[in-house]
Amino acid sequence: MAPNHTLPPLPYDYDALEPIISREIMELHHKKHHQTYVNNLNAALTAEASALDSNDLTQIISIQQKLKFNGGGHINHSLFWKNMAPYDSPATKVERSAPTLLAAIEKQWGSLKKFTDAFEAVLLGIQGSGWGWLVSKGKKGFLEIETTKDQDPVMGSIPVLGVDMWEHAYYLQYQNNKASYAQNIWKVINWEEAEHRYVHGVQDIASVKL
């Protein structure tokens, strides 16, 4: 059976994140960039199946980087769309939407502000393309800020929330002002989703079906 990963629909309208993230960025990011990861993932899986059939070990190995890049791109973007909610919607209010996660953040960082400052510093420290993540580790829900390079997915811990720091995520609107993008993103973070992933310890990538 041919691999059939598909582009998940956005859980809001393309202009729902304005004025923080423009409709133009969201349309290109979702319909073009994410769709390309999905297409290339399906192509890589088809090529891998054929290489496995013919037992072509060199070919099997050569496909793994494409699988990692495009499979990671599909996972990361599927998580990212759900990490955001319409500007000024109830889900973006942390006290209301993420009481358990907020308590854990305050316990570890001292305050939400100290956490967001630390997270923004990590985002701005990413060299080249990559992602910043708040992850939860182990049964006690220990929180950490992590980065992944290019489209590497989070592995071995729960991605509570992630921020795409590729230029395609902000450049059309923020140009080189990466700091402004990193500061503004909090206004469209979906804290309900972050709370759900933190409390239930789920990767919530069921729609990816890898």
Ligand SMILES: [Fe+2]
């Ligand atoms: Fe992206």
